[in-house]
Amino acid sequence: MNYVGIDMGSTCTKVIVMDESQKIIFHKVMPTGWNCIETAQSILEMLEEQGIKREQFKCVATGYGRISVPYMDKAITEISCHGKGACYLFGEKDFTVIDIGGQDTKVIEIAGGAVKNFNMNDKCSAGTGKFLEIMAATLGLGLNDLCELSRESKNHIVISSMCTVFAESEVVSLIGRGTEKADIAYAVVESIVNKVHGQLGKIAPKNSVVRLTGGLCEAPYIIEAMSKKLDTEVKSDPMARYAGAIGAALYATAIK
Amino acid sequence: MSNEEEFQSIMDEFRDAKKNASLFCKGASERGDVVIGSFCQYAPTEIIRAAGFYNVILCGFNYDPAVPLAETELPANLCPLIKSSYGNILGKTCPFAFYSDLIVGETTCDGKKKMYEMLQELKQMHVIHLPNVPDKERSMEGWESELHRFKEALEERFNVKITDEQLKNTIKTLNKERSYNARMYELGKLDPPAMTGVQMRNVLTAEYFMLDEKNKAVKSERMLELAKQLWDEGKGPYKKDEHPVRILVSGAGLDGVLDKTINVIEELGAAIVCYEGCCGIMNMRRPIDENDPDPIHAIADKYLEVPCAVMSPNARRFEQFRNVLDEWKVDGVISITVHACSPFDIESRALEDICNENDMPFLHVRTDYSPGDEGQVRTRIEAFIEMLQAKKNG
Numbered sequence: 001m002n003y004v005g006i007d008m009g010s011t012c013t014k015v016i017v018m019d020e021s022q023k024i025i026f027h028k029v030m031p032t033g034w035n036c037i038e039t040a041q042s043i044l045e046m047l048e049e050q051g052i053k054r055e056q057f058k059c060v061a062t063g064y065g066r067i068s069v070p071y072m073d074k075a076i077t078e079i080s081c082h083g084k085g086a087c088y089l090f091g092e093k094d095f096t097v098i099d100i101g102g103q104d105t106k107v108i109e110i111a112g113g114a115v116k117n118f119n120m121n122d123k124c125s126a127g128t129g130k131f132l133e134i135m136a137a138t139l140g141l142g143l144n145d146l147c148e149l150s151r152e153s154k155n156h157i158v159i160s161s162m163c164t165v166f167a168e169s170e171v172v173s174l175i176g177r178g179t180e181k182a183d184i185a186y187a188v189v190e191s192i193v194n195k196v197h198g199q200l201g202k203i204a205p206k207n208s209v210v211r212l213t214g215g216l217c218e219a220p221y222i223i224e225a226m227s228k229k230l231d232t233e234v235k236s237d238p239m240a241r242y243a244g245a246i247g248a249a250l251y252a253t254a255i256k
Numbered sequence: 257m258s259n260e261e262e263f264q265s266i267m268d269e270f271r272d273a274k275k276n277a278s279l280f281c282k283g284a285s286e287r288g289d290v291v292i293g294s295f296c297q298y299a300p301t302e303i304i305r306a307a308g309f310y311n312v313i314l315c316g317f318n319y320d321p322a323v324p325l326a327e328t329e330l331p332a333n334l335c336p337l338i339k340s341s342y343g344n345i346l347g348k349t350c351p352f353a354f355y356s357d358l359i360v361g362e363t364t365c366d367g368k369k370k371m372y373e374m375l376q377e378l379k380q381m382h383v384i385h386l387p388n389v390p391d392k393e394r395s396m397e398g399w400e401s402e403l404h405r406f407k408e409a410l411e412e413r414f415n416v417k418i419t420d421e422q423l424k425n426t427i428k429t430l431n432k433e434r435s436y437n438a439r440m441y442e443l444g445k446l447d448p449p450a451m452t453g454v455q456m457r458n459v460l461t462a463e464y465f466m467l468d469e470k471n472k473a474v475k476s477e478r479m480l481e482l483a484k485q486l487w488d489e490g491k492g493p494y495k496k497d498e499h500p501v502r503i504l505v506s507g508a509g510l511d512g513v514l515d516k517t518i519n520v521i522e523e524l525g526a527a528i529v530c531y532e533g534c535c536g537i538m539n540m541r542r543p544i545d546e547n548d549p550d551p552i553h554a555i556a557d558k559y560l561e562v563p564c565a566v567m568s569p570n571a572r573r574f575e576q577f578r579n580v581l582d583e584w585k586v587d588g589v590i591s592i593t594v595h596a597c598s599p600f601d602i603e604s605r606a607l608e609d610i611c612n613e614n615d616m617p618f619l620h621v622r623t624d625y626s627p628g629d630e631g632q633v634r635t636r637i638e639a640f641i642e643m644l645q646a647k648k649n650g
Contacts, residue, residue: 064631079639080646104632115643120636122622 002057005248006043006072007081008032008065011102011129012215013039016245017052022088022253026050027242036068044071058255060248064103073255081247083108083115086213088246089237095209098196098226098234099243100216102129105196107203117203126162127195129215134164135188138171139181146185147221153186167191189222193229200230212236213243260491263482266475267455270462277312277465278351284310284467285355290414293356293379295341296364297539297562298386300555303407304360305469306426307418312352313464314359316340317512319625321347330371335596336625337509338367345378353379358413360406362386364566365599382409390560390567400556407552423551429469431543436476437463438540443483444529445584448494450487453505453528457518460535461511500527501644502585506577506607507592508534508565508600512625516633517592526641530584533591533600538563538576565599574606581616588617588644590637595624617644 002025007014009032017026028046033039040061044054054071061069062081069075078101086097087110097108105127109117125131136146157179161167174184204210210232216222217240227234239246257265281291290309294301304311315337316322322343323336329346330339344350353359361372362384372383385402387395407418440459443450459479466472483492490496503526510518510531521528530537539562548554563573580586589611591604604620611618619640623633 064635077635077639077642079635080642104635114646115639117617118639118643120632 002052003249003252004047004052004057004059005081005085005245005250005252006040006059006061006063006069007078007242007244007248008036008039008061008063008069009078009102009244010064010104011133012241013043013063013065014242014245015043015046016242016249017047017050017057018249018253022250024239024246024249026052027239027245029241032065036065037070039065040069040071043069058252060252060255062244062248073252076248076251078104078244079106079108079118079120080115081244081251082106082213083110083118083247084250085243085245085247086110086211086240087113088250089213089239089243090211090235092209092211095211096200096204097243098200098210098212099214100127100129100192100196100212100222101214102133104128105199107196107199109203119199119203121195121199124162125164126167127192127199131164131167132188132192132216134168135171138168139175139184139188141181141185144219147189147219149182150186150189150221150225152182153180155180155183156190157183157187159184159187159191162195189225192222193225196226197229208232210234211240213240215241217241259482259485259489263479263486266479266482267458269475270459270466270479273462273465277467278355280467281310281312281352281355285357290357291352291355292358292360292410293353294360295368296362297535297564298362298364298559299360299384300403300406300559302423302426302430302544302551302555303403303410303418305430306422307410307414307416308422309410309414310467312356312467314341314345314350314353314356315511316342316344316350317509317625318344319512319627322349323625329374333596335365335367335509336512336594337597338371340512340625342371342375345375358382358410360384364564365597367596382406386566387560388566388568390563390570390572392557392560395560396556399560400553403552403556403559420551423555424546427544427546427551427554429473431546432473433463433469433476434540434543436473436480438537439480440483441530441537441540443480443487444527446487446492447502447585448492448496448498448500449502449527449529450483450492452493452522453503453531454519454522455493456528456531457510457514460531494527499648500525501587501641501648502527502529503644504528504530504532504580504584504586504589505592506532506536506589507594507604508597509594510534510592512594513592513623516623516627516630517590517621517637520634520637521590521641524638524641526588526644529586530580532577532580533573534564537580538573565597565603570603573603574610577607578610578614581611581614586616587648588619588640590640591618591620593620593622595622617647 061072066075326339326343
């Protein structure tokens, strides 16, 4: 029997397959697209190509599209899944998970290997991956380029708008004024880091162990900036974008 | 009719109460009876009913068309309850306001106060000045004289006399009505609970709109009796060996966000065992002193103790909140506040501190009447319930 975890996020869908010994035997990330049900169908076909047939696996779906996976055995929220997945990835039981997702940024407190408390950004997109994506596009940069360019900033400026649309016009007027791209990139990253810091402050005691999951797990500058702001070494893992899917696959192992 | 059928038929009557009340008001108005509209619990319904008048609640709980209409005159970043209430009166989509001969407001939060000033141009209003310091030594005298002023205003405007005798009788009737609600909450103490939180909400909302007080008393009494009987027979809303996670819901403006919050909580398998905050348990447990020779004083004394978040400091609420956690054997607290309801939003922080002290899981949901954040709110609630279930079931 195999165990499939599907994390259908607002931007990307992540798929994990585990074997009986909870070892990851397959992983894949793809854009979610506009039709969750079609994406789910293409995952099923992809798994079949890998020789993993529907009757040979249990499946848990998570993420905002969790109920749109027609063949899942169970849907579990991304909070529980990210918590479980992060414990697996980092081999720790007491820590705080920051997940910067496409439309939600989550802070999850883990105690004794279980979710103890969490919060999510309220409604608006400030502090999320979507915010970063839109700002990068406005600057004509890729996500990673934006992060790396921030290092070169000499004049530290601030973007004060929390709303993505207003922040975009703020960036546009900075561009119009001839502000260095690196300085704007720096301000964009700082804005995310500050927002996450505010969210974390309500949950985690200072200097607790912090781990980053989600799509920014391989953005070294973000991790550095966050470590500096939180005054603790934030760690991530290249597989941390799969944390939700890993958690989902682990939950699938418990399905009878 | 079996007990189950009878219980269901009473629940159906409660569910339809608001709809039926608009016809009732139309009839009352045609007969020349007086209908008084009010918003908060602070409006002393004893005084209104002692005069033989009907009291209806005008709080708006719908988004469309009331909120967008209200936003043509009021700021968009105002509490949805205030916008919805005003929008329904402005657009004449609230039959109760339409049939009200007078609307009673009270100076609770700033948003309401200022909305009442605008309402004065649309309807006859009487605004009661409510002190915000619930300390009796400092506030009682002024508060009591406001209630006298209100009584005299009713007497003068409608040419009636409200006697102490009438007031005392109405106090007894309303104490009884509050006790029904308090007893209903007691059913939530059972494990599994003998009523669901959705059913409780249904009854609580209906009670404001059951305008035939004799029928209301008979049905409330019978409903409580049947709920307990059905539970004893194992025919309650949960199987006897089912032990859902027990949620205390706290906050204000809940009736405008039922589909996104209350219904979702129970749909996901948790049980709401009690409500705290606006119109919650605390007000129901405290009767008005029936032996006080001065009924207005007795009414004032009780109402000043209503632990609404407009009071400062609101120590009574926090003290009672601690007791409720304990008495109802709560597994987790969900505080639901609507955008721009600053008093309840800020006090939510104090509730969270109390929960942290007691190692009690706590979730604060900030939302409004619009359907836009349904998905995000559901995810928060679902994750919270998963967390509680994992804790409860090991």
